[in-house]
Structure formats: structure tokens, C-alpha cells
Amino acid sequence: MKVVLFCGGEGMRIRDHSGSIPKPMVHIGYRPILWHVMKYYAHYGHKDFILCLGHGADHIKDYFVNYDETVSNDFVMTNGGEVDLLTSDIHDWRITFVDTGHKASVGERLMAARPFLGDDEVFLANYTDGVSDAPLDDMIRFREETDKAVVFVGVGPNYTSHVIQTADDGTVTAIKHVTEIGMRINGGFFVMSTRIFDYLKESEDLLNEPFQRMVAAGDVSAFVYDGFWACMDTFKEKRMLDDIYKMGSAPWEVWNGEADAAGDGVIGTKPRVDASS
Numbered sequence: 477m478k479v480v481l482f483c484g485g486e487g488m489r490i491r492d493h494s495g496s497i498p499k500p501m502v503h504i505g506y507r508p509i510l511w512h513v514m515k516y517y518a519h520y521g522h523k524d525f526i527l528c529l530g531h532g533a534d535h536i537k538d539y540f541v542n543y544d545e546t547v548s549n550d551f552v553m554t555n556g557g558e559v560d561l562l563t564s565d566i567h568d569w570r571i572t573f574v575d576t577g578h579k580a581s582v583g584e585r586l587m588a589a590r591p592f593l594g595d596d597e598v599f600l601a602n603y604t605d606g607v608s609d610a611p612l613d614d615m616i617r618f619r620e621e622t623d624k625a626v627v628f629v630g631v632g633p634n635y636t637s638h639v640i641q642t643a644d645d646g647t648v649t650a651i652k653h654v655t656e657i658g659m660r661i662n663g664g665f666f667v668m669s670t671r672i673f674d675y676l677k678e679s680e681d682l683l684n685e686p687f688q689r690m691v692a693a694g695d696v697s698a699f700v701y702d703g704f705w706a707c708m709d710t711f712k713e714k715r716m717l718d719d720i721y722k723m724g725s726a727p728w729e730v731w732n733g734e735a736d737a738a739g740d741g742v743i744g745t746k747p748r749v750d751a752s753s
Contacts, residue, residue, distance in 0.1 A: 477524070477616075479517045480589050480601040480668075482582050483510060484530020498532030500604045501539065502714060505721040506547050508539070509708055512728060513604050514569070519731040520612045522600060523569045526592050528576040528585035537573055540566075581681035590673060603664035606707035607717065607728035615667050615699045622697050625671040625690055629663040630698030631705040660698060663705050671695070704728060 483500045500510035514525060529536060543566060545551070550562040576588035586601070593599055598619070600612075610629050619627040633654050641650040662683070675686040675695075690696040704727035708714050720726050 477522045478526055478593055478596055478599045479514075479522050479524065480526045480528060480586065480593075480599060481510070481513065481604045482528050482585050482602070483536055483604055484528055484533070484576055484578070484580060484585055485582075485605075486531045496532065497535055498530075499708070501532065501535050502708065504607075504708075504714070504717045504726075509607065509717075510536070510604055511565075512607055513602055515565070515731050516607070516728060517600065517602075517612070518566075518569060522612075524572075525569065526572045526574060526589050528574055528589050530576055530578050530580055530585070533573075533575060540571060540573075581679075583676055583680045583682040583684075583686060584678075586682060587673075587676060587678065590670075593670065597670050599668055599670070601666040601668055605709060606664050606705065607726075608663060608665060608701070608705040609703055609727045609730055610663070610665060610699070610701045610705065612665075615665070618697070618699050619667040619669070624697045625669045625675065625695040626687075627667045627697050627699050629665040629705070630660040630700050631663040632702060633659060633661050660700070662698075663701070664707070667699075 481500075483498065485499060500513075501508040503509070504512055517523070517525070527536060545561055545564055545566075546559060548565060552560045552562065554560065572592050574589055574592060576585040580588070582603070598616075600616075608629065608631075615627060615629065638651055638653050639657060639659075640648050641652075642648055672686070672690075675689045675693075676682070677685070680686055687696060706713065706717060706720075706728075708717055717726075
């Protein structure tokens with residue numbers, strides 16, 4: 477199954493700390509978050525990637541064209557420089573690099589990727605700005621059973637905001653944390669049918685008009701997941717992910733066997749990490 481990765485945004489909230497490097501190339505540990513997301517999909521057997529490029533496309537192209545296997549693999553060096561890899565990361569990956577426009581919206585990038593989907597009727601997609609141990613096989617199966625145009629992982633917000641309820645005169649009658657009211661957000665991990673293109677028109681963003689049409693048609697569902705999920709929109713969130721990685725048991729590294737994802741699509745096994753702490 478092909479994996480469409482949206483890699484072209486400017487990442488304005490983290491840009492002060494990343495400079496000209498696009499957000500997907502901001503590192504967690506030794507590798508960019510883009511690599512971590514791709515490793516997640518490769519773990520489940522999905523290794524045919526379509527990278528929707530825009531801002532900083534040259535950084536992403538150069539990274540993979542000159543990919544250094546020794547950074548994250550064991551190897552033996554002999555004769556003063558000859559490298560014999562003991563393991564390999566991307567030898568069986570297929571990566572299509574598509575220029576989808578410097579200022580394009582996610583919807584426009586998806587439209588630009590459409591010709592590269594071939595005859596596939598179902599594909600995967602990701603914002604490439606977050607990591608999770610969500611059980612991908614269960615997500616795919618959930619979409620098959622519900623037959624929705626789009627399924628996305630629905631996660632609890634990882635921030636500490638509170639919401640209030642007031643009377644007509646402004647008296648506060650209730651204060652609750654966002655996690656107490658059942659609020660969920662789109663976690664950016666999608667399973668999509670090509671039927672989505674029936675809803676998506678030229679020059680539209682993905683989550684505005686197209687999703688409103690799908691909601692009205694009852695053609696979109698959330699895969700409810702309460703396991704580990706974290707985004708990297710800000711430098712504070714990047715630092716939090718770095719700290720988790722340094723502890724040596726990053727939940728999203730399912731390829732290391734460290735995370736045991738839930739099988740029911742309802743309650744996960746890893747605690748949510750509060751990115752605001």
C-alpha cells in the first residue's frame with residue numbers, strides 16, 4: 477500500500493529553531509522525524525512512499541540521495557574505511573519525490589500526488605509532523621469494515637488547556653480539562669480510499685470543504701486511540717521527543733519491538749505524554 481507523506485509545509489511555529497530546514501527534516505535523535513514516520517510504515521510492510529515536496533525540497537532530496545546507512549545501523553569497517561553494513565534501513569524502500577508546490581495546501585499536494593497512486597484504491601497518508609505507536613493494521617482493517625472514504629486516528633489533545641461553562645450573566649458554572657470532556661483531534665495518520673477525490677476540488681485544503689462534505693455524507697470516521705501520540709509543532713515539543721528518545725524506549729519505535737499496540741482500536745497501552753509539561 478502506498479504511503480503519501482506531506483512534506484512541503486514551512487512549519488512556521490518551529491522555524492525559528494530549525495532555520496531553513498523544513499519541519500520533516502528536524503531531527504529526533506540521529507534521524508529526522510520524516511525518517512521516524514517512514515520507519516513506522518515500513519515496519520508494517522508499507523515501503524512505497526510518495527513524498528509531497530514544497531518548502532525545503534532540496535534538503536529532503538539531498539538527505540536521501542546521500543543517505544548514510546552507518547548513522548543508524550551496525551557495521552564493520554576494514555582497510556581504513558571500507559564499510560560492511562550488518563543491518564540496513566532503506567534498501568527495500570521505494571521513494572517517489574514529487575514537487576507539489578512551495579505554497580500549496582495539503583489538499584493541493586494530495587491532488588498532485590494522485591497520478592502516482594496508480595491503480596491503488598486505498599492508500600495511507602500522514603502529515604509527517606507527529607509520531608505514534610497506533611496499530612496501523614487495525615486502522616486499515618477498521619477502514620475496510622466501515623468502508624469510509626477516510627479514516628484518521630482520533631487522539632486526545634496533548635495540551636493542558638481548560639474549557640469553561642458559563643451562565644448568561646457570565647458566572648462560571650464549570651471548569652474542566654480538555655481531556656475530561658471527550659475532546660479529540662485529528663492525529664494526522666490517515667487511511668484513505670481514492671473516493672476522497674470525489675470530495676476534493678482544485679485549490680482546496682484537505683480539512684476544510686472536502687472534510688465538511690464527507691462529514692455531511694457520513695463518509696469519514698475516526699479510529700479512536702488513547703495510546704502514545706505526540707506532534708512536533710514547536711521547539712518545546714521537539715525537545716520533549718528528544719528527551720523520550722534519549723531514555724532509550726521511544727514508544728513510536730515499533731520496529732524495535734518496544735511498543736505493543738492495542739488491538740481493539742479503542743484503548744492503547746502507552747500513556748500519553750503531555751507536550752506542555
